[in-house]
Amino acid sequence: MTTTYLDLINRGAKQYPNRTAIVYEDQAFTFRDVDRLSSQLAHAMHEAGARQGDRVALLLNNGPNSVPLDFACVKAGLNRVPLNARLSVNEHVKMLSESGAQRIVFGADLAEHTAALKAEVPELHCHGLDSSIGGGTDLLRSARTQPESAPTITVKDDDIVLTLFTSGTTGTLKAAQHTQASYAGICKNVLMNLINVEHDDAMLHAASLIHASGIFVLPFWLRGARTVIMKAFDPTAFLDLIARERITAINMVPTMLQMLLGHPDFEQTDVSSLRQVIYGASPMPRPVIEQAMAVWGRERFWQYYGQTECPLTITVLRPEDHEADLLGSCGKPCVDVELRLIDEAGNEVPPGAPGEIAVRAPSMMKGYYNADQLNAEMFTDDGWLRTRDIAVMDERGFLHMKDRTSDMIITGGYNVYPREVEDVLMEHPAVAECSVVGTKDAKWIEAVTAAIALKPGQQATEAELIEFVSGRLASYKKPRKIVFLDSVPKTAVGKLNRKALRDLLA
Structure with missing residues (x-):
């Protein structure tokens, strides 16, 4: 028996009952407050019919x-299936079907969206927080009359506690499953490699x-x-909170940092x-990180590389390594x-050669839900997880990402x-965003095609941008086509969505 997610929740609650755990707007909640509410919500979900092992969206x-709801699911022994609120009803219907979740817990501001889901999936049991639809339970109201101590359950290391749909760009709907042990492993991974949290x-x-942001809560x-x-995210409020709440750590994606850099109060x-x-989730354009370091100082910046399948950190670029080619x-x-670079057959590639990143770690997923064929493709016979990311390891031991296969x-x-190509285009002073994909071409089979969003008030022509790249990269890498858009397609968590861009251009 190893340390479990439930163990770590209980440990924090016991050790710091009177300290402030959560701050939201003008509200503050102690560890005791969060612990008590999460226990009551766990009982309320059991009373509403959820049973240990059930998948609950x-x-x-x-x-x-x-946070109380996440902890409540762990205390109730439930397998939570988070749904990104920015997605459509149709996308959520597909996720409910793919995950087999028959219950959903929704926020009051998403009651109308949930009602639309219920109309598409009549058998769905809907439980609100300060809300109810179609005669369903208001879990917060029910929680007020529930015991303040957690339900008595027995958990095992390999119990699934989280089924999370990835935001990958391949177009394939995948749901990574994490266990009591792997989620505890994620917490230890963060504390060991990325952030030494102090009192x-x-x-x-x-x-x-x-x-990714939620992974930092448990540490x-x-x-x-x-x-x-x-x-x-609101840049003005974000900068204000850093100062007012004496924030010691923030987690950014490139789009967020770019917005902060453009804010008049940044400096x-x-x-x-x-x-x-x-920062992580997607590559940070070099001009953006250089500008941010010039203002805030190199000593503050930490980059991580990880995946939903193996959170949070597979590799880390420390502040002292934020220089030159690194x-x-x-x-x-x-x-x-454990990390190695392999070829399609699973053999390690020679030093300095590009290969697919394969990993083994306590934090990696148990596998994708209901996807035997995909799991067979993603795991080697000896238990290594294939990431589908291509990289080169240099002689100093630093990993240099090339791209997803x-x-x-x-x-x-x-x-x-x-x-x-994107990194070079982002160096052009008129370019705000860019995404590069291959499009069908009679001569080249695939033509390097760039979608560009220009900065307000800036101008650039297709010929100018192509010439800008051709002076910095090999000729065959320069874009053959430039498409100008108001903004480039992104996933719900701010990553470049090349699949959506390919579909748009097609």
């Missing part, structure tokens, strides 16, 4: 109930808590530190408390992660990695 925007620390969350909970939650904000600016790296392998462009017999 969660449709919730960031708010004061985000009086505070982390600000503006990205959705159902993805902070375990150390008696605060989790400060925003409903959604004036008091960031004296801020020790770590953590800015194009994603760091060195984490101490609790599904995004590689083959043009005229040459391989082109979109990220390399």
